[in-house]
Amino acid sequence: MQKQKDNYFVVTAPGFENICAGELVALGIKPTDTTRGGIEFEGGLKELYSANLWLRSGARILVRLGNVAARDFPTLFQRLSKLPWGRFIKAGTVCEIKATSRASRLIHTGRIAEVCQAAISKSLGDQKGEQGAVQKIFLRMDDNRCQVSIDSSGEHLHRRGYRQAKVAAPLRETLAAGCLLACDYDGSAPLLDVMTGSGTFAIEAALIALHRAPGKERTFAFMDWPKYRPGLWRQLLIEAQRGEKSTLSAPILAVDNNPKAIAAAQKNLERLGLADLIQLSCGDMQQLQPQFPDGLMICNPPYGERLGKNASLKSLYHDLGRVYGTTFPAWRGAVICPESELIKSAAIPFSPLLRFTNGGIQVALLEKS
Numbered sequence: 278m279q280k281q282k283d284n285y286f287v288v289t290a291p292g293f294e295n296i297c298a299g300e301l302v303a304l305g306i307k308p309t310d311t312t313r314g315g316i317e318f319e320g321g322l323k324e325l326y327s328a329n330l331w332l333r334s335g336a337r338i339l340v341r342l343g344n345v346a347a348r349d350f351p352t353l354f355q356r357l358s359k360l361p362w363g364r365f366i367k368a369g370t371v372c373e374i375k376a377t378s379r380a381s382r383l384i385h386t387g388r389i390a391e392v393c394q395a396a397i398s399k400s401l402g403d404q405k406g407e408q409g410a411v412q413k414i415f416l417r418m419d420d421n422r423c424q425v426s427i428d429s430s431g432e433h434l435h436r437r438g439y440r441q442a443k444v445a446a447p448l449r450e451t452l453a454a455g456c457l458l459a460c461d462y463d464g465s466a467p468l469l470d471v472m473t474g475s476g477t478f479a480i481e482a483a484l485i486a487l488h489r490a491p492g493k494e495r496t497f498a499f500m501d502w503p504k505y506r507p508g509l510w511r512q513l514l515i516e517a518q519r520g521e522k523s524t525l526s527a528p529i530l531a532v533d534n535n536p537k538a539i540a541a542a543q544k545n546l547e548r549l550g551l552a553d554l555i556q557l558s559c560g561d562m563q564q565l566q567p568q569f570p571d572g573l574m575i576c577n578p579p580y581g582e583r584l585g586k587n588a589s590l591k592s593l594y595h596d597l598g599r600v601y602g603t604t605f606p607a608w609r610g611a612v613i614c615p616e617s618e619l620i621k622s623a624a625i626p627f628s629p630l631l632r633f634t635n636g637g638i639q640v641a642l643l644e645k646s
């Protein structure tokens with residue numbers, strides 16, 4: 278019997294599409310298309326589970342359920358009712374339906390979502406179900422066609438489950454991992470985050486270096502689907518566990534001058550059992566001296582917009598330039614910040630590797646030239 282294949286879509290933060298496509302390829306999954314904000318691929322449940330378990334830079338993974346033409350609500354209802362909802366949703370599951378519309382006759386997105394809910398109830402029956410997780414459904418009306426997607430991830434994939442202790446302006450785990458991958462970080466050279474905050478870069482670097490699957494501690498929406506295969510999931514976890522390393526090939530060091538940030542990072546490291554592997558220290562980056570001849574320095578300094586305007590920011594960026602350029606001249610250096618006047622204070626040349634938004638602010642991953 279031929280295995281059923283579906284079309285999937287990995288949602289990424291715009292700017293990270295190629296990084297995430299590279300991750301899929303490394304998993305043995307061939308992307309079929311890359312568009313702004315995501316990548317399409319085809320596969321079965323194994324590919325879907327693997328992508329949820331392993332993708333570091335992806336935000337969520339959708340299943341394309343169908344694409345129906347409709348210029349009026351009765352037609353929309355009738356065609357949506359015929360989609361195979363029962364493959365992914367148990368009767369009585371609470372659905373959160375989000376609709377968008379452009380260039381279409383049906384523009385009332387609230388009504389589109391209501392019609393979809395009615396179509397699901399007609400297809401699956403109206404019975405009250407067990408109180409499980411909410412199933413997200415995305416409807417995109419475009420040019421009088423409605424594309425229907427079912428979310429397989431549940432919570433956003435940046436929620437790995439380890440970051441409970443936070444600091445101001447933390448970086449999303451998916452963005453931190455994507456930036457490390459964009460710098461070709463693979464754990465073979467030392468890594469130093471000079472402004473670690475809650476430790477996101479250091480932790481994501483350790484997960485990469487140890488070949489640890491970022492999704493292994495969490496649950497996913499597909500686990501509530503009628504055809505969930507726990508045996509397949511267990512098998513993927515066992516394989517992931519087998520490939521994991523217990524020690525680092527090269528050190529990971531993380532520094533911050535705020536004791537509260539160090540305490541938060543320490544808690545997050547402990548939660549993952551990484552506290553003995555990562556060298557965390559409280560101090561000013563200016564006091565740092567290279568303990569190794571080369572490696573990758575990376576950091577996400579304050580920008581002002583999110584942490585409050587501060588005249589001393591210019592001098593912070595100036596100091597950063599000195600640490601990157603003078604103290605660690607042989608190290609590769611990367612920094613995430615807006616391409617604004619501030620980074621010019623560093624007085625060393627940088628070139629952009631990626632452009633994306635962080636907390637609503639347009640930033641770039643800049644690499645020391």
Ligand SMILES: C[S@@+](CC[C@H](N)C(=O)[O-])C[C@H]1O[C@@H](n2cnc3c(N)ncnc32)[C@H](O)[C@@H]1O
Nearest residue numbers: 447448472473474475477533534535561562577
């Ligand atoms: C935007 S936060 C970093 C957030 C971090 N990437 C995370 O995901 O939690 C900037 C951090 O830089 C630290 N910092 C600012 N000036 C510093 C300095 N001179 N030396 C070391 N750390 C500094 C702050 O304490 C703060 O934790």
